[in-house]
Amino acid sequence: MSKYTNSSSSSKSLVNAFTGRGSHRSKLIKNYQLYLFILPTIVYFIVFHYVPMYGIQIAFKNFIAFKGIAGSPWIGFDNFERFFNSFEFEKVILNTVKLSLMQLVLGFPAPIILALMLNQLINKRFKKFAQTVIYAPHFISTVVIAGMLFLFLSPQDGLINRIIVFFGGESVFFMGNAGWFRSVYVLSEIWQNTGWGTIIYLAALTTISPELHESAVVDGATKFQRVLYVDLPGIMPTAVILLILSVGNIMSLGFEKVYLLQTALNLPTSEIIATYVYKTGLLGAQYSFSTAVGLFNSLINFVILVSVNYFARKTTQNSLW
Template sequence: MTGSARALVRKLKLQRQLYLLLLPAIAYFVVFQYIPMYGVQIAFKDFHAPLGIAGSPWVGFEHFERFFRSYPFWTLIRNTIGLSLYGMAVGFPVPIALALLLNQLNGRAFKRFVQTVMYAPHFVSTVVIVGMLTLFLSPRSGMINQWIVRLGGDPVFFLGSPEWFKTLHVLSGVWQGAGWGAIVYLAALAGVDRGLHEAAVMDGASKLQRIRHIDLPSIMPTIVIVLLLQLGGIMSVGFEKTYLMQNSLNLDSSEVISTYVYKTGLLGMQYSFSAAVGLFDSAVNFVLLVTVNRLARKLTDTSLW
């Protein structure tokens, strides 16, 4: 055994308890993330269940070409990227602003109460959220439309209007997740040296100036990392909520790659074709993540790796 191998064995023995704690996480990723990658090859095959994955014939990039030439391709790309960018533009700054404002609260009891109210929507089921939207926005009995009628307007079928879909999807997502997303930034703000704020107060700085010149620069690395992660998943629009809000009237605006994969793969039983679409989605996310990570490393000296 070489010296480096003996050093490695010695290190494993000294830290064996930490590695044992790490084993469940490693096992999870191996079993549920890496082993299923074996099935990705059906995207390049004409998969038939009786033949199995190994016995199905290879077709190369046929399914990818079919997807690129298909009628809904550009609609899917436009809706997926548009909904994701809209969600980031509206939803990304809100948790930062909430964290900065919460950090300025002095009353501990009031601060805890506000945090509890902000975090609570995160634990509401997506099905319940969509049910609330359906109830409040109903053109007949919905509270919003009742107000519109009282003000002299005509009822609006919000969930059946393609132009309203993205706005409702994004704003309901912000309401549900902004408070929970602020936790990361509150944790980063907790590490800011209080002496900086005390010195700024002595110099006559206002709360807004302290936020701008102390808090924001301090949490900027965290902001960059979160932004990178969101940009890296720009093609991954949540399936459950999108599918629940989807109907035949708003399909032009609500059909995204994840719902299309579900319909063609599980409902239409086109397993190879849907696997190719899903693999294309993942490949785009991977390329975007690597690209924005390099740009962030060059521009801000902060990156994921």
């Protein structure tokens, strides 16, 4: 009987192999709604992220508009050498790295700490109110945020300077002082985005088994000890992944806010790679040179991302791939 059963199953497998049943094609047809659902996203990335990569070649050319990309002459690595030998090379690189590291060191732990604090709130109504208040700044336009900073930090009638003068200090021209730019930028970023960043960590905290907390309570653990030994390890994989992504973008600061907060007086610390590419590429019409600078920036980010991902996989067993 088993002999005939085995032969029957073998015949079915052969039929399936020839008819294509169970193949990727049949799965695609069966789940076509899901593929149609993600199709707009795939098209978006192809059109706006992969097709423009064709233009990267102008970084190695002397781009002439009327000749087009294909007709422009090749000049090799001249644009890269020009950037490396530029007197602004060291300034824009250091400004970008310092501002990114400052934002990473101060800004990355903030959502974790805030999420752990919100998770300990017992009053649900107050918890919802607190979440709404801290989420709200994320939805304010970057242009509006920049305008608010100029108003609040104004040396004549700004709120911050009024408080400083009230307590006996002297008015400070924050936006005209290069030494204050990084602090203003990073603190405003923390205020605007920390609340929004807590959403991922709060979601990760909900996946922690309540039995772990019950066991900790039975063992006499305090709230702080439960946060330290139950909550924090529970969200650590999520934190590692987000840290890898943050470090991988360490050379890619947001262009809009930095550019809007720039003044002639704070340029020594506010000129970063993104604003430098914009000024040389679009305003200065040096398309090949600015493309070379942008490509160099992307390559640095890629190398950092791969390296951090490798070390994270070796040390924490958590990584992007």
